[in-house]
Amino acid sequence: MNTDSVYILLSSLAINSDYFAAFYQKTPERSRSVGRPSLRWMDDVREDLRRMGVTNWRIRAHRREDWKMVVKEAKVLQGL
Secondary structure: OOHHHHHHHHHHHHHHOOHHHHHHHOOOOOOOOOOOOOOOHHHHHHHHHHHHOOOOHHHHHHOHHHHHHHHHHHHHOOOO
């Protein structure tokens, strides 16, 4: 399908249908929540690794034995 046929198709849809007008004239029903965005799971993981003093954790995660040690250490620490 070339660009001319796509343009003709879209223009015929816009002319023959109120769908596009309704879509662009509609207002959102909800607004964004105010304040700081919620923390994601990965943010908590990074914070825990920082508290444990684990550096270059992405590289260590690729090395299975190193990552096992990090996980084992995290299991015994209180507050994580």
